[in-house]
Amino acid sequence: MHLDPGHDWSVTPQEAIALQRTLAERVLLQPGPKHVRRVAGVDTGFADHGRTARAAVVMLSFPELAPLETRIALEPTPFPYIPGLLSFRELPVVLHALEKLSMLPDLVLCDGQGIAHPRRLGIAAHLGVVTGLPTIGVGKSRLIGDYREPGMEKGCVAPLMYANQRIGTVVRTRRAVRPLFISPGHRTDHGSAVAWTLACTGRYRLPEPIRMADRVASARRGSEKNAVP
């Protein structure tokens, strides 16, 4: 399958920022998909002192959360890590892993922020605008915003605020663990983002799609295979 890159990815940090301001206008905040049969998790890992980027996408069935397909892409890392510009470092290789899927997901959980970003275009929102797919940002830590510590029980939440606006939700996905920073990417909203995240979470802190993609992307040695039907 051929997936459109969406735009030129060979940009300078300054051009990337300008691009984010434009693309952010195309982000759609609306209730997420009504029915989900397939949910994908994406994550990126690095090797060779950061010179090689490895994106992993794992497709799971819903609500069983059983792995259906795993795809990987390896490429030279194209952009340095700059807070706020993470998508220009990880999305190029992520898109190549995504286009290897035999079927499109109904929803994508992405490692990193959605609209909880200085210009409202974190990696999950960027991925959604480029692919047109509904996406949710699942951050393991905070990029921007203020919040009150949510309760310690699983399911406890607290709004993530920035410039007097809600940009996400701090969610306790498991008892007494560090909370996750959930924010809408594209074609989802605060409520649906949190609901789908919890619906995809089992006995671990990370929702299954992200946890499985994480495992594959960070695989130390050569699991450079591509499982396909």
Added chain:
DNA sequence: GCGACAG
């Protein structure tokens, strides 16, 4: 100028 800063 100073502090913060997804992965």
Added chain:
DNA sequence: ATCTTGTCGC
């Protein structure tokens, strides 16, 4: 993100 073994806690 990555470098890295055992260890403390539920």
